Amino acid sequence: MAHRWTNDLTDRDVTPEDVYLTRRQWLAGAAAGAALAGIGGPAAASGLEPNTWDEITSYNNYYEFGTGKDDPAMYAGGLTTAPWSVTIDGLVERPGAYAFEDILKKMTVEERIYRFRCVEAWSMVVPWNGFELADLLDMAGVKPGARYVAFETVLRPDEMPGTRFPVLDWPYVEGLRLDEAMHPLTILATGIYGRDIPNQNGAPLRLVVPWKYGFKSIKSVVRITLTDSEPPTSWNKANPREYGFYSNVNPEVDHPRWSQATERRIGGGLFSKRIETQMFNGYGKDVAALYDGMDLTKFF
Ligand SMILES: Nc1nc2c(c(=O)[nH]1)N[C@H]1C(S)=C(S)[C@@H](COP(=O)(O)O)O[C@H]1N2
Numbered sequence: 656m657a658h659r660w661t662n663d664l665t666d667r668d669v670t671p672e673d674v675y676l677t678r679r680q681w682l683a684g685a686a687a688g689a690a691l692a693g694i695g696g697p698a699a700a701s702g703l704e705p706n707t708w709d710e711i712t713s714y715n716n717y718y719e720f721g722t723g724k725d726d727p728a729m730y731a732g733g734l735t736t737a738p739w740s741v742t743i744d745g746l747v748e749r750p751g752a753y754a755f756e757d758i759l760k761k762m763t764v765e766e767r768i769y770r771f772r773c774v775e776a777w778s779m780v781v782p783w784n785g786f787e788l789a790d791l792l793d794m795a796g797v798k799p800g801a802r803y804v805a806f807e808t809v810l811r812p813d814e815m816p817g818t819r820f821p822v823l824d825w826p827y828v829e830g831l832r833l834d835e836a837m838h839p840l841t842i843l844a845t846g847i848y849g850r851d852i853p854n855q856n857g858a859p860l861r862l863v864v865p866w867k868y869g870f871k872s873i874k875s876v877v878r879i880t881l882t883d884s885e886p887p888t889s890w891n892k893a894n895p896r897e898y899g900f901y902s903n904v905n906p907e908v909d910h911p912r913w914s915q916a917t918e919r920r921i922g923g924g925l926f927s928k929r930i931e932t933q934m935f936n937g938y939g940k941d942v943a944a945l946y947d948g949m950d951l952t953k954f955f
């Protein structure tokens with residue numbers, strides 16, 4: 656059963672990229688026209704305009720394939736993504752290894768156009784296809800004692816050249832509080848622009864939590880474990896002073912080595928620009944209540 660959810664960036668049918676390009680070109684024309692008329696361009700539209708397929712699939716972070724932005728596109732093709740199964744265990748009623756195809760048959764895949772903000776202060780807008788994580792957790796049956804959800808990426812040194820170096824403590828692991836995991840904005844993405852998600856973006860399924868920094872959105876998930884205590888997370892283990900468990904997008908809490916007040920929106924060529932970063936990446940209306948009473952400078 657799908658949780659119904661609507662906001663400004665969601666609830667759209669799958670639309671081929673050429674429709675977006677048409678709209679992008681129209682917007683570019685509108686911007687030029689507005690500039691000629693001496694009024695501002697469509698600044699608000701820039702927040703909703705999806706990046707191109709090429710931008711989304713050629714500028715990536717996936718350290719298992721190397722630390723360069725173009726390494727994942729070059730090397731992730733070697734990852735075997737079929738057959739694939741996801742082990743769901745811990746505090747669940749129906750633990751087991753669920754085949755990816757069986758999961759897909761039971762889930763409602765829909766399009767979600769989300770802003771995506773990396774902690775490195777670049778961002779994109781991505782038209783994901785995916786299903787709500789809550790639906791998968793409901794399928795496995797969350798037990799009452801569960802309070803957190805731990806995630807793990809596949810680890811195959813033969814296929815993942817980056818894992819031969821101790822850049823991170825492999826496998827890549829992440830975690831959410833149970834209420835964050837059950838939130839209707841939290842999805843497992845299986846596609847982009849209506850096509851299967853490419854390996855460099857985390858095939859065959861990866862987490863997307865749009866109000867948190869990108870590193871929370873763990874790729875190529877093979878295990879989901881319900882726990883009663885906060886699970887370890889890769890970037891927090893690597894540098895706890897710089898990367899907290901929560902990692903909600905917050906323009907008021909700077910990274911120790913750079914400001915988080917603005918971000919560089921990838922793409923746009925000549926029109927590429929820095930834009931202001933929004934609290935909770937613009938999803939505060941939907942998620943701020945999850946953190947009522949918490950000091951977000953302490954729980955960063
Ligand atoms: N397993 C794994 N998941 C990962 C990463 C990674 O290195 N390994 N990088 C994270 C970071 S830092 C970001 S910004 C996003 C990038 O997702 P994208 O390449 O689809 O834009 O993936 C996140 N998920």
Ligand SMILES: [Mo]
Binds near residue numbers: 869
């Ligand atoms: Mo990131």
